[in-house]
Amino acid sequence: ETGVTQTPRHLVMGMTNKKSLKCEQHLGHNAMYWYKQSAKKPLELMFVYSLEERVENNSVPSRFSPECPNSSHLFLHLHTLQPEDSALYLCASRADHADGAEAFFGQGTRLTVV
Amino acid sequence: SQQGEEDPQALSIQEGENATMNCSYKTSINNLQWYRQNSGRGLVHLILIRSNEREKHSGRLRVTLDTSKKSSSLLITASRAADTASYFCATVALPSSGSARQLTFGSGTQLTVLP
Numbered sequence: 023e024t025g026v027t028q029t030p031r032h033l034v035m036g037m038t039n040k041k042s043l044k045c046e047q048h049l050g051h052n053a054m055y056w057y058k059q060s061a062k063k064p065l066e067l068m069f070v071y072s073l074e075e076r077v078e079n080n081s082v083p084s085r086f087s088p089e090c091p092n093s094s095h096l097f098l099h100l101h102t103l104q105p106e107d108s109a110l111y112l113c114a115s116r117a118d119h120a121d122g123a124e125a126f127f128g129q130g131t132r133l134t135v136v
Numbered sequence: 137s138q139q140g141e142e143d144p145q146a147l148s149i150q151e152g153e154n155a156t157m158n159c160s161y162k163t164s165i166n167n168l169q170w171y172r173q174n175s176g177r178g179l180v181h182l183i184l185i186r187s188n189e190r191e192k193h194s195g196r197l198r199v200t201l202d203t204s205k206k207s208s209s210l211l212i213t214a215s216r217a218a219d220t221a222s223y224f225c226a227t228v229a230l231p232s233s234g235s236a237r238q239l240t241f242g243s244g245t246q247l248t249v250l251p
Contacts, residue, residue: 024178055239065224065241077238112178116239124169125226125239127178 028128043098045113053118054096059110103135148248155212157245159225166228
């Protein structure tokens with residue numbers, strides 16, 4: 023148990039569906055991340071939220087929309103996805119300070135787009 | 137752009153042997169971290185080495201960092217079957233080299249320890 027909880031653990035959705043992934047942490051961290059992990063590919067950083075800025079990977083399609091209502095919760099809203107979006111989506115949180123710190127990961131959401 | 141690159145991509149060893157994995161990166165860093173991932177699960181932090189450190193130990197793990205070569209290595213001694221997993225290096229960039237909030241991962245090394 024890392025202190026970072028992702029729901030759901032598994033999700034199957036059609037290309038016309040709208041769904042949301044949820045991530046929650048109560049570790050007091052002020053930075054939260056979404057990563058995409060596809061088979062045989064590096065972890066792809068999708069979005070970073072901290073108190074002061076949002077950083078996003080410009081290659082992430084607009085059908086992925088993040089939301090961070092507060093420092094403990096992070097969502098990834100999905101709409102009109104494609105089969106190639108099937109992957110393991112990982113959330114992480116971290117205490118963002120000048121010295122850097124380790125990231126704590128959730129168990130991931132295994133997404134299948136049919 | 138891909139920051140960390142692990143080498144080799146896959147490694148298979150016998151129980152009791154040592155496993156060495158390497159990581160190269162491109163930009164100036166604040167620190168470098170190693171993580172482990174069991175199949176289909178989240179990543180777990182193993183060890184962090186700061187840019188002003190050259191070597192660090194934690195149990196059976198030994199990490200080195202060479203900032204002049206922009207490379208790091210992870211050594212697992214006396215490996216066990218339970219060490220079978222994917223291992224990733226991750227870097228935190230210096231603010232002048234990118235956002236300090238970005239934690240960028242490499243492609244990973246798949247380690248298999250045979251009993």
